[in-house]
Amino acid sequence: MVPQTLSLAADLYGCPNRCLHCWLGHRPNRRMEEDADRFIVDCFAPHFERIAFYSWFREPDFCDGYEERWERDIALSKNARPERFELASFWRIVRDERYIPFLRRVGVRKVQLTLFGLRKTQDRYVGRKGAFDEVLRATDLLAVGGITPRWQCFINEENRAEIPEVRRLWLERKEKYPEMEFFVHEGSCEGENRRLYPIRIRKEHIPEELIPDYLGYGSLLTERECCALLREDRSAPSFPVGDELVLNVTAGYDVFTNLTEMSGPWVVGNLKRDDPAEIVRRAVTGDTPALRALARHSWAELADRLGDSASGRAFSLNDYRMYLVNEFFERFPS
Numbered sequence: 001m002v003p004q005t006l007s008l009a010a011d012l013y014g015c016p017n018r019c020l021h022c023w024l025g026h027r028p029n030r031r032m033e034e035d036a037d038r039f040i041v042d043c044f045a046p047h048f049e050r051i052a053f054y055s056w057f058r059e060p061d062f063c064d065g066y067e068e069r070w071e072r073d074i075a076l077s078k079n080a081r082p083e084r085f086e087l088a089s090f091w092r093i094v095r096d097e098r099y100i101p102f103l104r105r106v107g108v109r110k111v112q113l114t115l116f117g118l119r120k121t122q123d124r125y126v127g128r129k130g131a132f133d134e135v136l137r138a139t140d141l142l143a144v145g146g147i148t149p150r151w152q153c154f155i156n157e158e159n160r161a162e163i164p165e166v167r168r169l170w171l172e173r174k175e176k177y178p179e180m181e182f183f184v185h186e187g188s189c190e191g192e193n194r195r196l197y198p199i200r201i202r203k204e205h206i207p208e209e210l211i212p213d214y215l216g217y218g219s220l221l222t223e224r225e226c227c228a229l230l231r232e233d234r235s236a237p238s239f240p241v242g243d244e245l246v247l248n249v250t251a252g253y254d255v256f257t258n259l260t261e262m263s264g265p266w267v268v269g270n271l272k273r274d275d276p277a278e279i280v281r282r283a284v285t286g287d288t289p290a291l292r293a294l295a296r297h298s299w300a301e302l303a304d305r306l307g308d309s310a311s312g313r314a315f316s317l318n319d320y321r322m323y324l325v326n327e328f329f330e331r332f333p334s
């Protein structure tokens with residue numbers, strides 16, 4: 001059955017960063033045509049009762065005129081309203097004094113900022129010199145402007161000695177901004193982050209002082225444990241759609257669900273070439289090249305062929321499943 005609600009996001013403006021962990025992938029900042037937003041919504045409007053439209057799925061508010069852009073996203077939506085989430089552009093926070101008051105006006109009360117380590121590491125991981133200083137400055141500006149900053153840190157074998165230092169920086173700031181939050185995790189293993197598999201954090205190497213702030217530590221497994229669990233699972237990978245469908249549209253009009261990384265096997269269709277009704281059918285029934293191919297395999301087989309059962313790399317079981325399926329297409333392209 002087709003869900004009644006669609007969250008529809010288009011990469012209208014791109015992103016100023018090139019984070020090494022980006023699950024959405026590094027794609028060019030190609031400005032879409034002026035009326036691309038209307039065209040995209042019109043493609044799906046006949047098929048859904050409610051559509052919440054977003055003009056971004058990478059950096060929110062990256063475009064100039066972001067206030068009007070937000071109003072236009074609302075106006076284009078159908079019987080629904082786009083949400084703000086706890087996301088904002090730290091690039092814009094430090095460049096535009098009107099931005100934090102705007103965030104407050106549209107109801108943002110907490111913003112997540114991402115850290116990969118200290119200055120040199122952060123700048124390299126974000127792909128821009130100055131990114132570390134910008135995050136620190138954005139933290140102060142948010143807190144003073146009445147929005148709670150939350151730091152999320154990605155840990156791996158390369159930066160594991162720096163993350164406790166970052167935590168100390170958080171503790172210093174927390175004295176000034178008591179509501180400020182902090183957490184650490186290993187991140188998924190999709191998109192660009194899959195390239196970081198060789199330096200994925202080993203569970204035994206997670207510094208003890210980080211464990212209280214480690215997201216999902218209680219259910220964190222080693223790759224060895226994931227392999228052992230999945231080797232018992234003879235079912236084929238399948239990912240049924242829930243009550244709400246999320247579709248991302250690239251600057252080239254390729255359509256993807258938000259199930260996993262936006263790579264070739266997962267493309268659902270292209271809005272310039274395919275009938276939108278057919279794109280909806282494929283998205284809802286899982287009729288993509290990836291899911292058709294995976295139906296011929298089992299979790300046990302994928303774990304057997306692709307897993308490293310001697311590895312102490314840290315994963316949640318679901319992240320490990322997504323790592324396996326994407327690794328499968330990388331190693332065995334059809």
Ligand code: SF4
Binds near residue numbers: 015023
């Ligand atoms: S993780 Fe977010 S900010 Fe970083 S490159 Fe990807 S979309 Fe841009």
